[in-house]
Amino acid sequence: MKIVVSDDLAAAHALRRAVFIDEQGYTDAEEWDDLDGAAILLLALDGDTPVGTARLFTEGDAGRIGRICVLKPHRGTGLGAALVTEGCRRLRDAGCRVVRLSAQTHALPFYQRLGFTAHGAEYPDGAIPHRDMEKPL
Template sequence: MTWQIRETSDLTDAHALRRTVFIEEQAIAEAEEWDDLDDQAIHLVAYQGETPLGTARLLTSGSTGKIGRICVAKPARGTGLGAALVAEGIQRLAQIPGLTTVRLSAQVYATGFYEKLGFSVISDQYDDAGIPHHDMERPL
C-alpha cells in the first residue's frame, strides 16, 4: 500500500476520519472529540490516490510539540501508515525552532507501538474519554 501525507487546512477529510475512528468505532462523545484546538493546529492527512486513510494533528506549547488525534482507517491498519504519520509529525515538528520534545497521549493498548517509535511513558495511567491513556514523549 502506498500513500502520500499532505498538510491541509481543509479539515473535511481529517474530521471524517476522526468521526469514524473515534466517535463511531471507539464511542467517544462528540463533545470530547471536537475542541477549539483544530484552528491552531497543523493537520496531516494521508491519502491513497484521493482516498483519505489517516490523519494526525500537530500543536506546539513552549519547547514541546504534540502529535494528537492520530487515527488510521480500518483498511490501512497494519500497513505502517500510523508509524508514517507519526514520523512525518516528528519531522515537521523538528523543523520548528525552539522545540526540543515531542509528546503524545497514547491509548494504553498502543504504548508498545509508540515505544518502537522512540517514545517513553512519562505518566501514570489516566482516563481520557473513557479510555485508559498514558502520556508519552521523546526528544527531537
C-alpha cells in the first residue's frame, strides 16, 4: 500500500460514491461540492488500485482534511491512519500550524488516537452526527 498525491478526481469520486453515498446514505447533493478543484488530493493505492482517499486544504496557517474514506475490505489495516498522518505531514510542510476536520461521531476514538481533540457541539452532516476536531502540528 502507498499513499500518493494525485489528480485522478474520477478515482476519488468513485471511492467517495462507494463509501459516502452507497454505503452511508448521503445524497449526491450532500456529497458533491465545488471544492475539489482547490484541494490537494491523496489516494491510497493497493498496487495500482485506489482503495482510499482524502482531500487537503490550507486556510492561512490552518489546514483541513476532509472526505477521508477507505473501502470496506481495507478498513482496519492502518490505511485510514496512514491517510490522515500523510495529510497532516503535507499540511505541516505547507506551513500549517493546526489541522482541522469534521469527524463522524462514531470515528472520534480513531481520530483521538491520532492526536485530534473534539470541540464544539455535535451537528448533523447529512443524517450522520459529526463533531469538529483539531490537532496542533
